[in-house]
Amino acid sequence: MLWLVFTTGKCNLTCNYCGGSFEKEVVPWEVKYNVEALRSIIERDENATVVFYGGEPLSNPSFIMRTMDGVRAKRWGVQTNGTLVRLLPERYWRRMNVALLSIDGRRELTDKHRGKNVYDVVVRNFRYLKSLGVPTVARMTVTQDTEIFEDVKHLLDLGFDKVHWQLNVVWTDRWDVKEWAERSYLPGVRALVDLFVERLREGKVLGIVPILGVVSAHFNGGYVGSPCGAGYRSFSITTDGRxxxxxxxxxxxxxELGTVGGFKVLEDPLPAVCKECEYRRYCGGRCLYASQERYWGEEGFKVVDEVTKEYLRIVLSRMWEIEELIRRGIVSREQLKYDPTEDSTEVIP
Ligand code: SF4
Ligand code: SF4
Structure with a gap:
């Protein structure tokens, strides 16, 4: 299971798709429960991945240290904006199995949305983490300014082990996703899939999560709910212990599933609207939050859904070539196995 543990509701940045800190009444800025309570939940799970989350999780390094010292887990990680990396001592970083750093792609794009100089700070910290041997994932927020091929390629060339992206849709003001997707995004996704297959022919698996996670679902079993695991393989623990x-x-x-004192698991995580969809084992209903909230209404949901389906068709159209590469022994199914809950990624953008 994946345990997303909030260390604070506070954030030191105000990126324009998020807005920064949570109000203290919604997500307190300090942890209000005891690490013992966390330990009793997490240590019951033999396959526990604990990923620190916020707010900006590294703005509360003492809680991270206390948890890593007092709780046993199989994997450790952090989802961070990448600016406060030096607040956590090196010996804790060396125990991290994954660091997810928010960066949108090229410098001008990242700084436009996240703030001046953010790109340089994040890249400097990324290099430091790499020097310690910490596996890294770039987490991009994709907007109408993104050139998906250019920006993903940029991050792979910088040396990130994996790149994942999320579309800035549904919880933002409405924008013309359809026009952008047809003109820019989907052709860019097609070019990324070309690159992915090209590298597979050399026996190398590129860590492009929205492609790898779908390929993995094809060969190694699909998703029964949102690939992020929301409510059935992934649980978030807020600073007030919910x-x-x-x-x-x-x-x-x-x-709300309960509290650190006791909670229930979602029995059937696939949304009703997805039950008959031909892509459900690859998509798992995409994002549980988006399908529950539908901020863009029914029609907005459908527009995003069409983009999702077209991206899935693009990836799936190349599966026969990948099958052929497996048959010829150039890549193995094992190499194509990807469990998004081990990295706290969502697969479907
Ligand atoms: S493609 Fe759309 S309808 Fe199909 S499973 Fe995903 S979210 Fe549901
Ligand atoms: S993909 Fe959706 S349901 Fe999953 S963690 Fe992200 S917002 Fe929540």
Whole structure:
């Protein structure tokens, strides 16, 4: 299981798609429960991945240290904006199995949305983490300014082990996703899939999560709910000790599964609208939050859904070539196995 553990509701940046810190009444800025309570939940799980989350999780390094010292877990990670990396001592970083750094791609794009000089700071910290041997994932927020091929390629060339992206849709003001997707995004995705297959022919698996996670589902079993695991393989623990299905849904009652004292698991995580969809084993209903909230209404949901389906068709159209590469022994199924809950990624953008 994946445990997303909030260390604070506070953030030191105000990126324009997020807005920064949570109000203290919604997600307190200090942890209000005892690490013992966390230990008793997490140590019952033999396959526990604990990923620190926020706010900006590294703004509360003492809680991270106390947890890593007092709780046994199989994997450790952090989802960070990448600016406060030096607040956590090196010996804790050396125990991290994954660091997810928010960076949108090229410098001008990242700084436009996240703040002046953010790109340089994040890249400097990324290089430091790499020098310590910490596996890294670049987490991009994709907007109408993104050139998906250029920006993903840029991050892979910088040396990130994996790149994942999320579309800035549904919880932002409405924008013309359809026009952008047809003109820019989907052709860019096609070019990324070309690159992915090209490298596979050399026996190398590129860590492009939205492609790898779908390929993995094809060969190694699909997703029964959102690939992020929301509510059935992934649980978020807020600083006030609530257990949520989705870490974004800090205000929404439907997401509350209980508290650190006891909680339930979602029995059937696939949304009703997805039950008959031909792509459900690859997509798992995409994002549970988006399908529950539908901020863009029914029609907005459908527009995003069409983009999702077209991206899936692009990836799936190359599966026969990948099958052929497996048959010829150039890559193995094992190499194509990817469990998004081990990295806290969502697969479907
Ligand atoms: S493609 Fe759309 S309808 Fe199909 S499973 Fe995903 S979200 Fe549901
Ligand atoms: S993909 Fe959706 S349901 Fe999953 S963690 Fe992200 S916001 Fe929550």
């Amino acid at each position: 257990v949520l299905s989705c870490p974004i849904a800090v205000r929404e009652k439907w997401a």
